[in-house]
Structures are given as structure tokens and as C-alpha cells.
Amino acid sequence: MIQRPRGTSDFLHMDNPHWAFVESSAAALAQLYGYSRIDTPTFESADLFVRTIGDSTDIVQKEMYTFEDKGGGLLTLRAEGTAPVCRAFLEHGLHNRSLPLRLYYLCPVFRYERPQSGRYREHHQFGVELLGAEGPEADAEVIALACDLVKKLGLEDIELFVNSIGDPSCRSEYLILLSEYYQGTINTLCNDCKDRFTRNPLRLLDCKNEHCSVIASGAPKMVDNLCGPCESHWQKLLMYLNTVNIAYDIDHRLVRGMDYYTRTVFEFKPKGSGSQGTILGGGRYDGLIEQLGGKPTPGIGFGSGLERLVLNLEKKQINTAGRAPELVVVLHHGDECVPYAMEVINHLRSKEIPSVLASSGKSIKAQMRYAASLQAKTVIILGEDEVNSRCVTVKDMLEGNQETIKFEDLNNYLNTS
């Protein structure tokens, strides 16, 4: 038997109401904040991701779904949400519209990893991007949106961590400091960190290895070494967060996985969750648009994993089930009643009443059971008598009573019951 590829899922929405709830909540919230939806292609030029995410990152090193198409071009399944939006921004000349521009997306993201709880090869992200806004109030807006999402979903005990990783100029000075700090201890570090030391020293900070953690927590802090503009941006952001009553923890070791981030980075994690816990993460990326060939344009945004949000809803047993549509099921007695049944059901649908026709060849009893299994509130029964008199027998499944009325009186019955 052919099975679905590892790390993918078949979403049976009838069995999991959380998904639709999360999607619609996210979209509604984005719209409330003035964001409009963008859908980018499922695959892009491999180059787009390689150049923006950074070739020393794990995503580029080993997690991308890259393939050659028949034209010989290298394509990659969307590995991340921000770069494609920025590419589209440039491709459609959106920088010529009035800025800032607010965009949101809901789309699948693909990474070749070993699946585990909260981690899949195909997962889905809700994300927002605020392009062309430089001030720290933009950072605060995006974080506030994220915060509202968590609240709207009813998730509790979610912590917000923030940090600043400066801009290229002050960061390069900081990295020198960091290297000096680590100089004497390199040999005691884990193998990954030895590698990080030469390839991407900033990543030394978020090593989870016990020994490395101790060393990392004593390292000089980026926020103590910001340049003037970055420092001012950082302080204002913290002030704005305070004024809108958003609680946060400063995490000096928060650095994030993509190379394009500048200044603000942030993550939302459930309390006590493991390393797969992050439900939302993002940051500022002021150099990204320029790097893609546009004129310097600041940007900030976040991505949030729908699967992880749903996982947390399930864990907390939060009930998100909306009211199921009240189905009307039309039963019929024998094939000769089918045409009339079809007439009735077409009428129901024309009145926007959700309805299904029970299958022919089954006893009324079986059709009744089927209706009950669909949790129909109303059942319409049609037999020879009803056909001949152009009547319908309407049964209230909750009360258990029924009456036979004229077909043309059906609207009134349904409106008043």
C-alpha cells in the first residue's frame, strides 16, 4: 500500500476542529491589524533561500527540498516564509506603493528533517511581514499582533523572549569581543560549538549542551554592545512593549536561525516546553530587501507553526469546536421517489440550507441511522404518499416528533422551527 511521505499529514478536518479555528483566527487578526494576504509559489529558485537564509545554516546545509526541473533550473520547496514575500515585493514593484506595506500568509513550509512531536517535513505557517517601516513601533506592532494571536487562541503560559542582535556594523565588533571571550575555552566546547566558533560565532550562544550553556551565559551580551542607533531602537522597543503591557523576558542567548535578522529578534514559547516548543518566532530584517537587489527597505515579521499551535490547543484541551452546520437529511422510500427527493433537496440548497440526500437502495431505518450519525437536526422523509400529494414529512430529530406539510410550506416550517 502506498503511504504518505514521511513527515506529512492528511488533515481530517472533521476530526480536528482546531485547525480551522487557528486559520480563521489568524486571518481575522491579521486583517484587524490591516494586513492583506499574499500567497507565493510553493517552490522558488533555490538561490532565493540559499542567499537569504545563509549557507552556513542547518536549513540550507541539510534541510531543503531542492530538485532540478526539466528545464534544468534548481528549485526549492518553500523552506521559509519571509524571503519569498520579499522576492514578490520586489518583483511586483510594491516598493513603489505607499509604504509601509502589511502582508500576511498562510502556507505550507518544507524542511527535510527527522519528524518528531511538533516537527514535520511539511508544516504550515501563519506569518506577517511589515515592509518599509523602520521605527521600533513597527516591531512593537508585530509583536503585539503575535501576542493577540496567542490570546485569541486561548493559549496560556506562553512566554515572550526578546533580544537584539544589532546591525552588521556593531555586530561585527561584538563578534570580535565574543571570539576573545571564547578564545581560551574552545577546546572544552562540544564539537558543534567548535564548528560554530569558526563558521558562525553568534550561534555559540544558543547551544543547549550543558557545559557550553554555562560558558555562553557568561559571554558578553550583544545588548551591551549595540551601536547608538541600535541601542536607541532597542530601548524604545522595550518602552513601547511596556506601554502596551506586553510582558517579555530578555534572552541574551536568543539569536534565531536565519542569517538575515538584524536588531530585534523574538520567540514565543509555552512554559516548560522542550526544544521543539517554539510556536512563533521572528525578527527584523533590514538588509534583506537590499540583498535581493532592491533599494534599502527595512522589514520585520514573524512565522508561526500552525501544527504547534494546534498541538498546544490539544494539550490544554481547549474547546474550539464551532457549531456544526445543521444538516437536513432527505430520506426517500424507493427509487420512484428519487426525482421528488432531488427536487426537494435542490430547493433546500437554493435556500442556503445545508442538506444531503440519503443513498437509495437502503431501508428507511438505515437512512435514518445515517441521518442520526450526521447529527442531522431535521430529517425529511419522502414516500409514495408525499410524492402523490406534493407533501413532505418533516421530523425533528431532537424532539422526535414529525408532521406532514405541503412542500410549499417547507420554508415557513424551517424558518420557525
Next chain:
RNA sequence: GUGGGCGUGGCCAAGUGGUUAAGGCGCCAGGUUGUGGCCCUGGAGAUCGAGGGUUCAAAUCCCUUCGCCCACCCCA
């Protein structure tokens, strides 16, 4: 990529060498001649993940393989 756990009908699950592989849920049918939910009765559905080996005999022991889950790495 590394480490651990697990694979028995659609789902849950007993069974740890010996005749036709329990049970529950669900499904189908009957008990009601045109009527559900409760109850009763009956039925369908499993080459015990796959392949090989040991044995008179394997779901059960051994090997291989595939798949799922969990953890590490990293990320949403």
C-alpha cells in the same frame, strides 16, 4: 545524521511456541410492514508491517528490512 520505544481487522486491544487469533468501539443487517439515538440477536472484516530462518509446530524465538512514535541536532 545519532540514540531509544513500538508495529495484531477502520480504531483500541488480549495473546510471550501448540487445534478454526479473545474482547471492546465502529460498520452492516435483523428484531419494527416507511423512522434514528437505548436494548437484544446475527454478520462482514486480520495472509498478526514485510521478507527470510530455527522448529513436528511461530503473532510469540533469531536475522534482515520497511513504517510509525519519541529524544538529540536544528527549527514553526
